[in-house]
Amino acid sequence: MREDMKKLIRMQRFDDRIGDLDAQKEKLPRELDSLKTNLIEAESKVEQTKSALEDNQKQQKLKELDIQGNKEKMAKYENQLLAIKTNKEYKALNSEINHLKEKNSAIDDDILMLMEAETQLRTQLEEDNAAQDAAQKELDENEDRLRNRIGEVEKEIGEQRELRNELAGHLPRSLVKRYVLLIKNKQRKAVVFMENDACNGCGFRVRPQLAIEINRGTKIISCENCGRIIVEKPDDASA
Ligand SMILES: [Zn+2]
Structure with missing residues (x-):
């Protein structure tokens, strides 16, 4: 029976390792x-800034066209001024010309603001491009490493399983069945130690009579609370 318990303890160690590896495999x-x-977020940021920049330039062009149109109108009016007969007509036309001048001056201010925004957007675009390059580089540098690591972890899980199953082959079937059920239902902990007269799987106190039997090690004892197989803690941790 002592030999069986040693095997169970070793099987549990393999399952502990498999648990760690599974967690890594998920992570x-x-x-x-x-x-x-x-990377996708960085790319979308670049696209957003590019589109804002295009929009800014479109607006600048439209404003310049407005100014051009107003200037043409002013030139036409100024020509008409030369042929005007009455003072009233002259005043009306002149006020129209002044109105267009004011309009153009306001549009000029808008263009200046757009140019300022354009400078900011160009700086932003440089920053966004740099961030995108950095994200791409980080992905390139880590993609292979992570893929390799996933492969390694999967391989080791397979190896640990094989070693565990080999041990299981040397144990009575009913005991293996009990072990497997506990692994499945008890957070991957089937074999626990008695520590300070308590189960170190759930903390439940072991009755003195059971403690004696556990120390004797002549039969497989289950924790009365969590049902795990409870054994005496080996002196040698690698037993
Ligand atoms: Zn317990």
């Missing part, structure tokens, strides 16, 4: 996904 693809998401 690694998420790390890769997060790098990909960073």
Whole structure:
């Protein structure tokens, strides 16, 4: 029976390692996904700034066309001024010309503001491009590493499983069945130690009579609370 218990303890060690590896296996693809998401976000930022810049330039062009149109109107009116007969007509036309001048001066101010915004957008675009390059570089640098690591982890899980199953082959079937059920239902912990007269799986106090039996090690004892197989803690941790 002592030999069986040693095997169970070793099987539990393999399952502990498999648990760690499974957690890594879940975490690694998420790390890769997060790098990909960073890149997609950086790319979309670049596109946004580019489109704002295009819009800004379109607006500047339209404003320049407005100024041009107003100037043409003013030139036409100034020509008409030369042929005008009455003072009233002269005043009306002159006020129209002044009105257009004011309009153009306001549009000039708008253009200045747009040019200022354009400068900011160009700086922003440079920053966005740099951020995109950095995100791309980080993904390139880590993609292979993460993929390799996922492969390694999967390989090691397979190896650990094989070693565990080999041990299981040397144990009575009913005991293996009990072990597997506990692994499945008890957070991957089937074999626990008695520590300070308590189960170190759930903390439940072991009755003195059971403690004696556990120390004797002549039969497989289950924790009365969590049902895990409870054994005496080996002196040698690598037993
Ligand atoms: Zn317990």
